[in-house]
Amino acid sequence: MQPPRATIKDVARACGVSTQTISRVLNDRVDVSPATREKVLAVIDQMGYLPSAYARGMRQQSSTLGVVLAGLQHKGISTTLKGITLEAQNYGLDLILKELPSFEATNMKPLIQSLMTQQVMGIIYAAPEVGDNWVQVQKSIPPHCPPIVYLKGNPASAPLSISIDNYQGAYLVSNHLIAQGYQNIAHISGPLDWFEARERRRGWSQALRDAGRSVGDNSLQEGSWDTASGHNAFTKLLKGFPEMDAVFVANDQMALAVLSCAWQHGLKVPEQLGVAGFDGISESAYFIPSLTTVKQDFRGLGALAVRKIKQLQEPEMSSSKVGADTTILTPELIIRASTQRSIERA
Amino acid sequence: MQPPRATIKDVARACGVSTQTISRVLNDRVDVSPATREKVLAVIDQMGYLPSAYARGMRQQSSTLGVVLAGLQHKGISTTLKGITLEAQNYGLDLILKELPSFEATNMKPLIQSLMTQQVMGIIYAAPEVGDNWVQVQKSIPPHCPPIVYLKGNPASAPLSISIDNYQGAYLVSNHLIAQGYQNIAHISGPLDWFEARERRRGWSQALRDAGRSVGDNSLQEGSWDTASGHNAFTKLLKGFPEMDAVFVANDQMALAVLSCAWQHGLKVPEQLGVAGFDGISESAYFIPSLTTVKQDFRGLGALAVRKIKQLQEPEMSSSKVGADTTILTPELIIRASTQRSIERA
């Protein structure tokens, strides 16, 4: 077999100095003579020595971040994670990832505990707020828990959170549909036990009411975010709300199914039916026709979360213990062909 | 401030036993009397004690997995990661994630070293094989490196690898286009410094040749996997290969752009133009028209990788040190409306 991995002692012996000197070189201290330092570095390189994070972690603050998320198959989640990984690497932080097996999973105590066992310096919680799982999370937080930054939930429910103004985005896009002259605007929502889904619905209904329109029960259908569910929901709307001439869909993936279904029924978009989505995934520019949507900066969201945790480590911050630190990002309306009946399609 | 976290000593003191007994309870040993065990568990729960993974890691084999990947924004990659996370949690493994900032990044030595510093038991390398970065990876592997399982690369280049038979998938779908009676079949490839892109192109050209067709330079355009690049590539094909009546696109996202562009030019799919993709992302069933594609089991790929590393830990395996352990998964052809000109579109 191969020899066990070299330790700091092996290096020390090979250099003819004490382990302390090696340690100093590793940590870039000044009190080592240039000659010794060079010699040590050479030996380290030659032996392929790497310090043990475990041993080191016993004496120092860890530089590991925990991330809890759910639904990696959704583009918004995976893009957020990309933002997190890149920013964490910028700051030299390691990252331990946990994924909830399903959105309904409420018992995350073991996940949080496992992260605490790893001595993480902070936790980014990017799983959606569904039903009462927020309560479950709160109950799962053990004493001595590192700071947790919550993404994409109800900003009111957590002390440290970053979210996107779903209400505002939905209001903007609904208003745009009204301005384009559409009369009967339906909504396909996300699962209504999701906070984000409820906010988007609220933006839609408020925009209609502010424009003096009535909001009937038959103009709303609930989806599950999945493309397939968009198909079902739209089919029901066609039956139950035949006067519909526009629909605001709670995410782009379901909007894709609406476009597909409308095409199969020979409905012309945007002439006979206006369609708008939410999320602003890059593919939406290539839907047929290109999709009007509300763009969220998922990547920026992830990066911001990392920076927030990093800030909490600064000594001056930890003392001031900001009671509530809530950031709300504003989404951006992107107008494309699927809602512009006045002009030629691009 | 709050008191520091409880250690095993605190628990021992509170129970009036030695730390050794606590340790035994934590590790589910048999040699603890039921009374003592219960008492200890109660105190642990009451104090909110959690063992430190660092201290533990100094004496035992770690149960942490390292994952290196690139391109989380691509659906295939994020789905693979989902497979990895869920399977790892099945086995009680922790997971440290590293993402290459770009596909071109070749200097991954620091990433691998950082993982080794964390004493990972194995590494899953799911970044694509691009250009000569394979050579770079090899050079970056320090001595005493834990086993590395490579996903999606050239199976020949790594001892431990899992990949999907891109050649076979491409051959199947190209053959299908031929069988449907399409005469002039173009290809939009991925970036040709990617192994996978070259394999798919090879499958396409071989299928054409086997059918007695010639393969001209003007029937091939290179994309970058991104939807936008599909648009460019297709525009060039329209100009340079006007007799084209079908196109095999190297991934679904670029195929979306082809459908979009064809629609803008008034080209009817599948009647005037057959279109097929690769990957089998769930949205492709809702493209207009629904897309024929080659489905890869990304999730299964990730799960398999975890199991493979797990296997290597079994003592009987490590001794037999299998020289080359290569798994090649077979992709599945999914025939949808975009290539079926004989029948009505669904």
Added chain:
DNA sequence: CGCGCTCGATCTGAAACACGA
């Protein structure tokens, strides 16, 4: 620059105890 101690857990060897022969 180095010695010796420390971090928090695990491992080793052996002690303390109960039991029946």
Added chain:
DNA sequence: CTCGTGTTTCAGATCGAGCGC
């Protein structure tokens, strides 16, 4: 009463690095 046998427990050394002196 002593001796083995087996169970339960403990004190002390130990892992690899960092820190004070």
